[in-house]
Amino acid sequence: MPTVRLAQHNVNYELVGDPDAPVITFINGLTQNAKLWKNYADYFVPRGYRVLAYDMLGQGRSSKPVIDIKMTAHADMLASLLDELDIKQTHLASISFGGIIALDFAIRFGPRLESLTLMSTFAELTPQLEFLGAVMLQGLTDVGLPYMQNMLYPMNMSSTWIAANRDRIPEMRRAGYIGNDGYAMQNLMESFVEFKPLTPDLHKITAPTLIMNGEFDFFTPRECHELIRSKIHNSRLLIIQHAYHAFTVELPAVTMRQLEVFLGQVSYGGWHGDQSVWVASDDPSAKTQWLPCAGDWTRAIQVAQPPQERAPVVRKPTPKKARP
Amino acid sequence: MTDLERYDQARAHIARVGFTPEIQSKIALLLSAAKSGNLMFHSQLQWMPNLGLAQQFIISQSAREMEALALLRSMVQWSPDPRLLTESIPIVAPLSTAWGQILMPPGPLFLPRAAYRGISLGHAQLARMRLSPIIPENADPLAPFVVALQRMEQEDGRMLQTQIRLLKNLGTDIPVSEREDFIEQDQELVSAVFEQFLIWLTAP
Numbered sequence: 026m027p028t029v030r031l032a033q034h035n036v037n038y039e040l041v042g043d044p045d046a047p048v049i050t051f052i053n054g055l056t057q058n059a060k061l062w063k064n065y066a067d068y069f070v071p072r073g074y075r076v077l078a079y080d081m082l083g084q085g086r087s088s089k090p091v092i093d094i095k096m097t098a099h100a101d102m103l104a105s106l107l108d109e110l111d112i113k114q115t116h117l118a119s120i121s122f123g124g125i126i127a128l129d130f131a132i133r134f135g136p137r138l139e140s141l142t143l144m145s146t147f148a149e150l151t152p153q154l155e156f157l158g159a160v161m162l163q164g165l166t167d168v169g170l171p172y173m174q175n176m177l178y179p180m181n182m183s184s185t186w187i188a189a190n191r192d193r194i195p196e197m198r199r200a201g202y203i204g205n206d207g208y209a210m211q212n213l214m215e216s217f218v219e220f221k222p223l224t225p226d227l228h229k230i231t232a233p234t235l236i237m238n239g240e241f242d243f244f245t246p247r248e249c250h251e252l253i254r255s256k257i258h259n260s261r262l263l264i265i266q267h268a269y270h271a272f273t274v275e276l277p278a279v280t281m282r283q284l285e286v287f288l289g290q291v292s293y294g295g296w297h298g299d300q301s302v303w304v305a306s307d308d309p310s311a312k313t314q315w316l317p318c319a320g321d322w323t324r325a326i327q328v329a330q331p332p333q334e335r336a337p338v339v340r341k342p343t344p345k346k347a348r349p
Numbered sequence: 350m351t352d353l354e355r356y357d358q359a360r361a362h363i364a365r366v367g368f369t370p371e372i373q374s375k376i377a378l379l380l381s382a383a384k385s386g387n388l389m390f391h392s393q394l395q396w397m398p399n400l401g402l403a404q405q406f407i408i409s410q411s412a413r414e415m416e417a418l419a420l421l422r423s424m425v426q427w428s429p430d431p432r433l434l435t436e437s438i439p440i441v442a443p444l445s446t447a448w449g450q451i452l453m454p455p456g457p458l459f460l461p462r463a464a465y466r467g468i469s470l471g472h473a474q475l476a477r478m479r480l481s482p483i484i485p486e487n488a489d490p491l492a493p494f495v496v497a498l499q500r501m502e503q504e505d506g507r508m509l510q511t512q513i514r515l516l517k518n519l520g521t522d523i524p525v526s527e528r529e530d531f532i533e534q535d536q537e538l539v540s541a542v543f544e545q546f547l548i549w550l551t552a553p
Contacts, residue, residue, distance in 0.1 A: 088529075088533055090529050091513060091516050093517075168505040195486075199482050203482050204354050207476070208472070212513075
């Protein structure tokens, strides 16, 4: 993978596809790296896109500052990377921690976006997220990186995935331990200390925005995505059936298909950013991919209307027969 | 940063031959060079004026490096082959040279850059020399050398926290960008040494 020098930092990236094709840029989650988007590049390049993936500061083979990274530095660095690669505009797709960077980028560098996809993310720390983040950071600092890795599997993935991959998990964990630097991750997480909610600026985002949320994501639950949906006018919320937090990894075929549908609508017409809510088909080959969402999407259960009460039957008193 | 493949090769080699005295001695020679440098540095730095609360943390770091070295030396099944020592010298030379430059008089007590560089190099060693991924699955988890490696790595993680706090919070006039440059250079230096070490480890 090539590396560019931006300010005093090295940034590792992978850019594949026809130089004239529209670009999709992927932004990683906290413990991810650019290599994890390879199957997405394999999917989208033959479909006429150019795919850029890169390691954020603190990830993979990019520079890993220890002292300080301001949250805003990540979006600034993405803008510099696009400049360096002579990319004027891009579709931007992001997950989890990367979603905040994408939101910040969309707010401050909006004209550079053709579209925005936000997956499993948030614009501000809800009290629940704030406490979860504190526990994660405490686990990393007080116990160590392997502890945090162990913690993230059940938070990110479904029981079905864990059961199916149980034998592979120790090797995946080892690769993650080698590929991540705990101190760099810690620095990324500590940058949240100065994190200011992005919610007040979400209305500035005008690019077509697809917000994707796993049906059972309890790490960044529906309320996080609902808040984003309610503030970005040119948006739609798409719920991924059966999915947990890391559905880009767990359900790549479904995710790629939804992204393809969205990018197709944006590029060739058909996109309506009306803040409506949809459910993604769990069959990537199905003709209809976005199904209308019935009921209250912010609830985990759908409460039926109570049965209508019958009006009490009042019998008319039967007139007493006069005794003969 | 060291490639996964290098770790895989080292682990496969150890899985094949076991933790022989040669393997154990090679690991011990690397760790001794690294931890001795960090120990000497912290032993000097603890006398730096106006450290305040940080002094106790620095003393603790040197004590923990001393414990790690004592644990290592007592648990290693040493090879009698002196060739291993001569082979290790060029591999650890970048570390020895760097520590030598840092400790060279007037040294970290009087040179703020040397002090910061020492903390940065110690941080890079604790962060980038990770040996648990080369322990094969078939290794006895209760074998004394395996236990020692695991304990040292856990302790390295805790020591790393102190190094991070020192790097972030130690009062210094050195600009942040220059400090980050030190840190990045030291990470690259240590990663290069560790990569050469893994190649040496798998050599016949």
